[in-house]
Amino acid sequence: MSTAAKPPRAAKVRHAATLADVGREAGVSAMAASAVLNGARTSSRIAEETRSRIVAAAEKLRYRPNATARALADRRMNTIGVATTLSGSELNQYFLEVFNGVLEAAAAAGQNTTVFALSDWQEGAQRIHSICDGRIDGLILLAPWLKPEAAAELPEHTPLVAIHANSELAGVLNLESDEEAGAFAMVSHLLSLGHRRILHLAGPAESVGAQRRIAGYRRAYAEAGLKPPAQHVKHGDFSAESGRRSLEEWLQSQQGKALPDVIFAASDAIALGGLETLTARGWRVPADISLVGFDDTLLARSAHLATVRQPLRELGNRAVEQLMARIDAKHRDAAYRLPNTIILPTQIVPGATLSVPRQQPLIIT
Amino acid sequence: MSTAAKPPRAAKVRHAATLADVGREAGVSAMAASAVLNGARTSSRIAEETRSRIVAAAEKLRYRPNATARALADRRMNTIGVATTLSGSELNQYFLEVFNGVLEAAAAAGQNTTVFALSDWQEGAQRIHSICDGRIDGLILLAPWLKPEAAAELPEHTPLVAIHANSELAGVLNLESDEEAGAFAMVSHLLSLGHRRILHLAGPAESVGAQRRIAGYRRAYAEAGLKPPAQHVKHGDFSAESGRRSLEEWLQSQQGKALPDVIFAASDAIALGGLETLTARGWRVPADISLVGFDDTLLARSAHLATVRQPLRELGNRAVEQLMARIDAKHRDAAYRLPNTIILPTQIVPGATLSVPRQQPLIIT
DNA sequence: CTGAAAGCGCTAACAA
DNA sequence: TTGTTAGCGCTTTCAG
Numbered sequence: 079m080s081t082a083a084k085p086p087r088a089a090k091v092r093h094a095a096t097l098a099d100v101g102r103e104a105g106v107s108a109m110a111a112s113a114v115l116n117g118a119r120t121s122s123r124i125a126e127e128t129r130s131r132i133v134a135a136a137e138k139l140r141y142r143p144n145a146t147a148r149a150l151a152d153r154r155m156n157t158i159g160v161a162t163t164l165s166g167s168e169l170n171q172y173f174l175e176v177f178n179g180v181l182e183a184a185a186a187a188g189q190n191t192t193v194f195a196l197s198d199w200q201e202g203a204q205r206i207h208s209i210c211d212g213r214i215d216g217l218i219l220l221a222p223w224l225k226p227e228a229a230a231e232l233p234e235h236t237p238l239v240a241i242h243a244n245s246e247l248a249g250v251l252n253l254e255s256d257e258e259a260g261a262f263a264m265v266s267h268l269l270s271l272g273h274r275r276i277l278h279l280a281g282p283a284e285s286v287g288a289q290r291r292i293a294g295y296r297r298a299y300a301e302a303g304l305k306p307p308a309q310h311v312k313h314g315d316f317s318a319e320s321g322r323r324s325l326e327e328w329l330q331s332q333q334g335k336a337l338p339d340v341i342f343a344a345s346d347a348i349a350l351g352g353l354e355t356l357t358a359r360g361w362r363v364p365a366d367i368s369l370v371g372f373d374d375t376l377l378a379r380s381a382h383l384a385t386v387r388q389p390l391r392e393l394g395n396r397a398v399e400q401l402m403a404r405i406d407a408k409h410r411d412a413a414y415r416l417p418n419t420i421i422l423p424t425q426i427v428p429g430a431t432l433s434v435p436r437q438q439p440l441i442i443t
Numbered sequence: 444m445s446t447a448a449k450p451p452r453a454a455k456v457r458h459a460a461t462l463a464d465v466g467r468e469a470g471v472s473a474m475a476a477s478a479v480l481n482g483a484r485t486s487s488r489i490a491e492e493t494r495s496r497i498v499a500a501a502e503k504l505r506y507r508p509n510a511t512a513r514a515l516a517d518r519r520m521n522t523i524g525v526a527t528t529l530s531g532s533e534l535n536q537y538f539l540e541v542f543n544g545v546l547e548a549a550a551a552a553g554q555n556t557t558v559f560a561l562s563d564w565q566e567g568a569q570r571i572h573s574i575c576d577g578r579i580d581g582l583i584l585l586a587p588w589l590k591p592e593a594a595a596e597l598p599e600h601t602p603l604v605a606i607h608a609n610s611e612l613a614g615v616l617n618l619e620s621d622e623e624a625g626a627f628a629m630v631s632h633l634l635s636l637g638h639r640r641i642l643h644l645a646g647p648a649e650s651v652g653a654q655r656r657i658a659g660y661r662r663a664y665a666e667a668g669l670k671p672p673a674q675h676v677k678h679g680d681f682s683a684e685s686g687r688r689s690l691e692e693w694l695q696s697q698q699g700k701a702l703p704d705v706i707f708a709a710s711d712a713i714a715l716g717g718l719e720t721l722t723a724r725g726w727r728v729p730a731d732i733s734l735v736g737f738d739d740t741l742l743a744r745s746a747h748l749a750t751v752r753q754p755l756r757e758l759g760n761r762a763v764e765q766l767m768a769r770i771d772a773k774h775r776d777a778a779y780r781l782p783n784t785i786i787l788p789t790q791i792v793p794g795a796t797l798s799v800p801r802q803q804p805l806i807i808t
Numbered sequence: 809c810t811g812a813a814a815g816c817g818c819t820a821a822c823a824a
Numbered sequence: 825t826t827g828t829t830a831g832c833g834c835t836t837t838c839a840g
Contacts, residue, residue: 094600112836146832150509153816181529192557380715381745474828514818
C-alpha cells in the first residue's frame with residue numbers, strides 16, 4: 079500500500095471539482111478559494127498573488143460552484159416556481175402568455191423558473207407544501223381554485239403570489255385584471271354599434287372570472303337602459319371544445335328564433351370553438367353574425383378576432399416582481415406575507431370578426 | 444441570564460422543522476426520524492412504538508423535508524432542465540408543444556422541470572455550464588445552434604439530450620423528426636394534385652431543418668421527373684413576421700409573372716404570415732392559391748391549415764425518457780454519454796387551405 | 809490578509 | 825433496533 083490518503087468513500091458521482099480541490103491545488107484553504115471565486119461580500123480581500131493562483135487552479139480543474147450546496151448554506155435557490163394545472167390535450171395559450179411574462183421577468187431578476195404541473199387544484203395545499211421544500215424561493219399560483227380549508231393550509235415559510243385566484247387566499251397577494259370592466263366595455267361597445275341580441279358564451283358558473291364577465295355584460299345593458307334578452311347566457315368551460323359544443327346546444331334549443339346579432343365569448347378559445355360551429359352551419363362572420371372573445375391570446379390575434387385584452391404577459395411580470403419583493407423581505411427578516419390585490423386594466427381589441435348587425439335577423443334552423 | 448442554551452447563531456431564515464427537531468421532540472436521533480419519515484431503503488426497521496412517536500412529532504412540528512439538503516447528500520435534485528431561446532415578442536408555439544410533452548413525461552417520472560431561457564445560443568456552452576451546477580440532474584437542449592467549438596465544451600458531468608440540434612453534439616443524443624421525408628411527402632402530394640409552381644418559403648439557409656425541407660422539396664420534383672421552377676425557394680426565418688415580409692418581397696420581385704399554384708411554407712408561422720399577405724392582396728385561399736405549412740402547431744390546427752405534422756409533444760416525451768435513462772445510468776455509475784440519433788416520422792395533415800390548382804393562373808401585380 | 813471551525817439538513821456506514 | 829460519526833460543498837464568524 080502506498081501512503082496516498084485513501085478517499086473516505088468511493089464518491090458515488092462526482093459533480094465537478096470542489097472548492098476544497100481548488101484550494102488544495104492552489105495551496106490555500108477552501109475559504110480563500112470561496113472568497114475569490116464566489117465571494118460576494120466576504121469582506122476580507124485576498125492578496126493579488128494568491129487570487130491569481132486560485133483563479134488559475136480553478137480554471138485548470140474546471141471548477142464549477144455547486145448550486146445545491148450553496149442553496150443549503152444560503153437557504154436560497156434563486157429559483158421561483160409556477161404552479162398550475164395544464165389540463166390534458168388542449169394547449170393552453172393563456173398559460174403560455176403568462177408564463178412568458180414570468181420567464182422574462184425572472185430572467186431579468188436572475189432567477190430560474192420551475193414549473194409544477196398539478197393534475198388538479200383539489201390535491202391543493204398538500205401538493206403545494208411538498209413543492210415548497212427549499213427547491214424554490216417563492217411560488218406563483220396560476221389561476222388557483224382552492225377551497226377555503228385548503229387555502230388556510232398553504233405553507234407559511236415560502237412567499238406566495240397568485241394570479242387570477244378564484245377565491246381570496248389568506249396572506250397571498252392576488253393579481254388580476256379587471257374582467258368586469260372589460261366585459262362591460264366590450265358589451266357597451268357592441269350595444270353602441272346597434273347590436274341588441276348578444277349571446278354570452280360564459281365560463282363555469284363557479285368561476286369568479288366567469289361571474290365577473292357576466293356582471294359586466296349585465297351592467298352594460300343596465301347602463302344603456304336596456305334589458306338583456308332572455309336565455310342569452312350559456313355556461314360552459316373556457317375551452318374551444320366547450321365553445322363548439324355549447325353554442326351548438328344553444329342553437330338547437332333556440333330553433334326558429336332569431337339568430338343573435340353577436341356572440342360575446344368568455345374566452346378566445348370559446349370564441350374560436352364557436353366560430354367552428356358557425357362556419358359549419360354556413361353562417362359568415364361577421365356578415366351574418368359578429369363574434370368577439372376575451373383574453374387576447376396569440377390565437378385571437380392570429381385569427382383577427384375582436385376581443386378584450388387581458389395583459390397576460392404583464393400579469394406574469396408583475397407576479398414575479400411582487401414575489402421577488404416578498405422573497406427579499408423574507409431574507410431581510412421583514413414581513414413578507416403581505417396580502418393585497420393588484421388589478422390591471424383590460425382593453426378592447428378591434429378585429430375582423432366584428433361589424434354592425436344585419437338589418438334583417440337570420441333565423442336559427 | 445438564564446441557563447437556556449443559546450442558539451449558535453440567530454437562524455437567518457427558518458425553512459421549517461428539521462429532522463433534528465423532530466428527533467428531539469420524539470426523544471430519538473435524527474436518523475431514526477430520517478428512516479421513518481423519508482427512509483427509502485434504510486434497511487433497519489424502526490420499532491412500531493418509536494415510529495409512531497416520530498410520526499406524531501413530525502406532524503406536530505409540521506416537518507417538511509428540505510429538498511436542497513437532500514439534493515446535496517444524494518447528488519440528485521429530481522429536476523430536469525429545458526434550455527431554449529425564447530425569442531422576444533413572438534410567442535413560440537413550437538416551444539409550447541414540445542414543452543408540454545416534456546412536462547407530461549417529467550411529471551410521470553416524478554421529476555420537476557425548470558426552464559432556462561437563453562437569450563442566444565452563442566453564449567452557448569458557457570451558459571450551459573453554469574446551468575449544470577447540481578440544480579438539475581439532466582438537461583434537454585431545445586433546438587440548439589452551437590458552433591463545433593462550443594459543442595466540444597459542453598459539460599461532461601450532466602447528461603444532455605438535444606431536440607432538433609442544428610449540428611451534431613459530441614456525446615449528446617439528438618432527437619429529431621424526419622423533416623426531409625415530411626417535405627418530400629407533402630410536395631409529392633402537391634404535385635400529384637396537379638400543382639406545378641410550388642413556392643417554398645424556407646427557413647434560414649444555415650438551418651439544417653430548413654435545408655432538409657428544401658431537400659425534400661427538390662427530391663419530390665426529381666422523383667416525379669419534373670424540375671422545380673426557378674427562383675421558387677425564398678429564405679427567411681421561421682416566424683410569421685418573416686413569412687409576411689418574405690412573401691411580399693418575393694411577389695414584388697415577380698411582378699407580371701404567374702402566381703404560384705401553392706405556397707409550401709417551412710413552418711406554420713411562416714404560412715400564417717404568408718396568409719396575411721395573400722389576404723391583404725385580395726387573393727383567396729385556396730380558391731386562388733393553396734397554402735400548406737410545416738409543424739402542425741395549435742395555430743395551424745385552429746386555422747385549418749394543411750401542414751406536415753412533426754410529433755412535437757412526442758419529441759418532448761422521448762427526450763425525457765432518454766434523459767432519465769442517462770441520469771439513471773450515471774447514478775448506477777454506468778456509461779451515460781451515449782450519443783445516438785432518434786428520428787420520429789412526420790406525416791401530412793389535410794386542411795382547408797389546400798385544394799387543386801386553378802385552371803388559369805393569376806398574374807402577380 | 810488568511811486559516812480554522814462550525815453549521816446548513818439530510819443520508820449512508822458503522823458501532824453499540 | 826437504534827445512536828454515533830462522518831461527510832455532501834459552500835459560507836460565515838472568529839482567531840491568528
